[in-house]
Amino acid sequence: MSTAAPTTRPPAFPVNWPSRIAWIGLALYTIYATSILQLTWARFVAGMDNAAKFFDRMFPPNMAADKLELIYTGMVESVQIAVLATFFGVLLSMPLGLMAARNLSPGWLAWSSRGLIAVLRSFHPVIVSILFVKAVGFGALAGVMALIVSSMGFVSKLFAEVVEEMNPKQVEAVRATGASFWNVLIMAVFPQVMARFIGLTVYQLDSNLRNSTMVGIVGGGGIGAPLFTAYQRFDYDVVLTILLIIIAIIMAMEMVSGRIRRIFQ
Amino acid sequence: MTAVLSIRHLRKEYRPGQPVLKDITLDIDARGVTAIIGPSGTGKSTLIRCINRLVDPTAGEILFEGQDLAKLSGQTLRMARRRIGMVFQEYNLVERLSVIENVLSGRLGYVPAWRALLRRFPAEDVARAFDLIDAVGLSQDFATRRADALSGGQRQRVGIARAIMQNPALVLADEPTSSLDPKTSVEIMGLMADLSEKRGVPIIINIHNVDLARRYAGRIIGMTGGEVVYDGAPEGLTDAHLKHIYGGEDFL
Numbered sequence: 001m002s003t004a005a006p007t008t009r010p011p012a013f014p015v016n017w018p019s020r021i022a023w024i025g026l027a028l029y030t031i032y033a034t035s036i037l038q039l040t041w042a043r044f045v046a047g048m049d050n051a052a053k054f055f056d057r058m059f060p061p062n063m064a065a066d067k068l069e070l071i072y073t074g075m076v077e078s079v080q081i082a083v084l085a086t087f088f089g090v091l092l093s094m095p096l097g098l099m100a101a102r103n104l105s106p107g108w109l110a111w112s113s114r115g116l117i118a119v120l121r122s123f124h125p126v127i128v129s130i131l132f133v134k135a136v137g138f139g140a141l142a143g144v145m146a147l148i149v150s151s152m153g154f155v156s157k158l159f160a161e162v163v164e165e166m167n168p169k170q171v172e173a174v175r176a177t178g179a180s181f182w183n184v185l186i187m188a189v190f191p192q193v194m195a196r197f198i199g200l201t202v203y204q205l206d207s208n209l210r211n212s213t214m215v216g217i218v219g220g221g222g223i224g225a226p227l228f229t230a231y232q233r234f235d236y237d238v239v240l241t242i243l244l245i246i247i248a249i250i251m252a253m254e255m256v257s258g259r260i261r262r263i264f265q
Numbered sequence: 266m267t268a269v270l271s272i273r274h275l276r277k278e279y280r281p282g283q284p285v286l287k288d289i290t291l292d293i294d295a296r297g298v299t300a301i302i303g304p305s306g307t308g309k310s311t312l313i314r315c316i317n318r319l320v321d322p323t324a325g326e327i328l329f330e331g332q333d334l335a336k337l338s339g340q341t342l343r344m345a346r347r348r349i350g351m352v353f354q355e356y357n358l359v360e361r362l363s364v365i366e367n368v369l370s371g372r373l374g375y376v377p378a379w380r381a382l383l384r385r386f387p388a389e390d391v392a393r394a395f396d397l398i399d400a401v402g403l404s405q406d407f408a409t410r411r412a413d414a415l416s417g418g419q420r421q422r423v424g425i426a427r428a429i430m431q432n433p434a435l436v437l438a439d440e441p442t443s444s445l446d447p448k449t450s451v452e453i454m455g456l457m458a459d460l461s462e463k464r465g466v467p468i469i470i471n472i473h474n475v476d477l478a479r480r481y482a483g484r485i486i487g488m489t490g491g492e493v494v495y496d497g498a499p500e501g502l503t504d505a506h507l508k509h510i511y512g513g514e515d516f517l
Contacts, residue, residue, distance in 0.1 A: 173357035173424075176317055177431055178347030178374030186381045187370050191361040 054236065061244060062237035070226055071242055075249070078222035081143045081215070082208040088144075089151025089208075090201045096152060097159030104163060104189070114160075120153035125211045129220040143220030147208050154207070155200050159193070162200075166192040198264040202257040209253055213246055268292035269435055269467050270316065275325035275335075277311050285311050287491040289325070293435070298458050299469045300482035304511050308491045309471040313437045316469075317349045318342055330434060347374035350428025350466075352457075354440035356420040360413035364403070364423050367412050368394040371430025390430075397426040401456060418449035422456065429460060436461070438470040442477065450474065454481045475507065 099105050100113035123131075128149050132142035166189065174188035216224020223242060230238040270293040277286040285308040293299055301309050314320035316327055318334060327334040330348060337345055350371070358367045372390050373381060380386060386394075398408055401422040412420060421441060428436050438457065442450035454470075458481040461468045472478050478485055479499040487495030487502070487510040495506045 167360075169353065169355055169357040170359045172319060173351065173353060173427075174359065174370050174373060176319060176346060176349075176351045177371050177427070178343045178345070178349075179370070180343065180373070180378065182378035183373040183376065183381050186378060187362070187366070187373055188359050191359050195361070 057234070057236040058240040060237065061241040062235065063241065067238055067241065071223065071238075071245060074216070074223035074226045075245060077140055078212040078216070078224070079209065079249070081140055081147060081220075081222050082205060082212040085144050085147030085151055085212070086201065086205040086208050089148040090155055090204060092148070093152050093155035093159055094197070096156040098163060098185075098189075100156060100160035101163035103166075103168065113156075117153055117157050117160075120149050121157065122153075125150040126214060126218055129215040129218045133219040138219040138221075140221030143212060143215035143222055146215055146220055147211055150211065151204050151208060155204050158200050159197055162193050162196045163189065195264050199261055202260050206250070206253055206257055209250060210246075267295055269295040269329070270469075271326075271328040272316075273326040273328065275312070275315060275327065276323045277308070277315060277320065278323045284323075285491050286315070286322075289491075289493060291486065291493065291496070293467060293469060294484075295467055296461075296465060297467060297483040298461050298481055299467070299484045299486060300478035301469065301471050301486045301488060302473070302475055302478050302510065303488035305473075307488050309488055310439055312488070313439050313469060313471055316435075316437055317346055317351060319351075343374060347431060348434045350431045350433035350436040352421070352424050352428050352436065352438040352441045354443050356417070356424045356444075358412040358415075358420055358423055358427075361411065363409050363411055364398065364415070365391075365394050365408040367423050368397055368426045368430050371427045374431070394426070394430060397429055398423075400429075400460070401426045402452075417445050418453065421445065421449075421453050425453070425457060425460065429464065429466070433466060436466055436468040438468060440471050440473065443473055450477060457481070475502075 096113055096117065099109050100117055102110045105113070125146055129143060129146035132145045136142050136145065170192060171184060171188045174184050179187065213223050213227070216222040216226075217228045219225070223246070227239065227242045230236075230242065270291075272289055272291045272293075275286055275289040276284055278284045289312060301312065303309050311320055315322045316329075316334065318337070322335050325335060329345065332341070332345060334342075334345055359370065362370075366384070369386050369390060372386065376386060376390070395405060395408065398405065403419060403422055403426075407415070407419070412423060415423065424441075436457075441457065442453050445453060454472075454477050457468055457470065460466065470478075470482065479502065482499060485495065485497065485499050485502055486493055487506060489510045489512070494509055495502060
């Protein structure tokens with residue numbers, strides 16, 4: 001062993017100054033933003049008092065037959081909105097995602113598809129719902145159309161990424177047999193990406209179920225309208241009933257989606 | 266014997282002014298195994314990939330069945346590719362498809378998309394696929410197994426079956442044994458030489474293993490620096506040639 005070695009070696013863990021500065025900057029900004037918005041402990045304690053009253057009025061949940069019937073109708077509509085929006089949104093996402101994948105599409109098509117996806121993704125589903133309620137009127141149609149738009153924005157973007165990550169060697173081998181573009185798609189691309197596409201679809205159905213409870217607040221149909229009305233009339237016991245039913249449905253969906261994923265693995 | 270493939274003054278530059286292939290001229294006979302040997306990075310793969318146009322040549326002609334492959338594109342290129350099978354170093358099977366689906370992929374140049382989508386391949390193609398799975402030494406039980414459940418040697422057998430399934434006039438093999446152990450390499454080379462002989466299909470094989478090339482090829486082409494420096498029978502390949510091809514002599 002050479003005794004000179006320790007003096008000539010560089011430090012094993014050199015300081016990463018850009019990263020250190022970024023962390024310090026984040027900490028300083030958090031303190032600054034907290035002070036600007038007056039997020040004080042006293043304000044939080046005062047709020048807690050209010051919250052206690054609110055929660056007190058929620059119990060017990062309202063199980064009156066007329067309320068349950070109203071909730072049932074709204075909930076069924078919400079689920080229908082979610083399923084229809086997922087079906088059509090995912091169906092339209094498949095070609096859009098393929099067109100946006102840079103390893104399959106010519107540059108101009110990939111970039112214009114990505115531009116379209118970026119526009120679809122720009123707005124929150126509630127804002128899109130407001131647009132469609134204004135355009136096609138109150139009701140489930142507006143909600144379905146709004147969620148189709150948000151589904152396409154999410155699924156086609158991630159689907160394009162899945163397609164870009166596939167193994168090009170498998171595609172090259174099928175192309176080398178003289179297969180047509182469609183046959184390459186069917187026998188080399190789809191087998192590689194379908195499992196993950198199904199996963200995205202199931203995730204989007206889950207997401208649409210949650211969003212479909214919300215589009216009603218702005219007139220897009222479903223459980224959102226009764227929920228919002230109950231808030232405004234201070235019927236907090238009805239609010240709790242609706243929230244519990246939403247939780248139950250989301251959890252049931254969670255179990256179903258796990259099953260679906262396993263089938264297609 | 267007539268040539269199935271004639272390469273004339275083939276040149277390929279990935280970057281302008283830096284040719285990987287310099288003026289290659291070759292005739293490949295309509296029978297037998299031709300091995301191309303040479304150090305890594307000497308353009309063996311590029312040469313093979315120029316033939317079925319996975320790589321576009323910069324200049325030169327590739328004459329095959331009365332056409333210049335170098336000039337084809339779109340539909341006519343697809344039609345020509347149907348006549349050329351290819352075997353890859355990493356097998357390049359579609360991993361999530363079954364063995365028989367991978368073998369039937371060899372018919373995708375002939376089968377319309379709806380049939381491929383519904384897996385309604387013509388009955389005679391399916392029957393031939395089963396025969397080929399048998400012919401490459403796999404039992405029929407493998408047919409419905411997924412390709413990613415197979416060992417390297419088994420996968421390469423499927424890759425060979427896929428190439429033969431095309432009913433090709435020529436098979437290209439790009440380092441088909443480089444990812445396999447020595448024993449399996451011998452089996453795969455033997456299988457390809459056997460199929461070439463029985464079915465009368467000429468095969469061009471890029472290979473690193475000179476001993477395997479000597480043992481199974483009827484003709485050896487030695488390349489170095491993008492040029493052909495040896496072309497002849499395996500018996501004529503001397504240590505002096507190998508020294509020229511690979512540079513140095515430590516490996517001998």
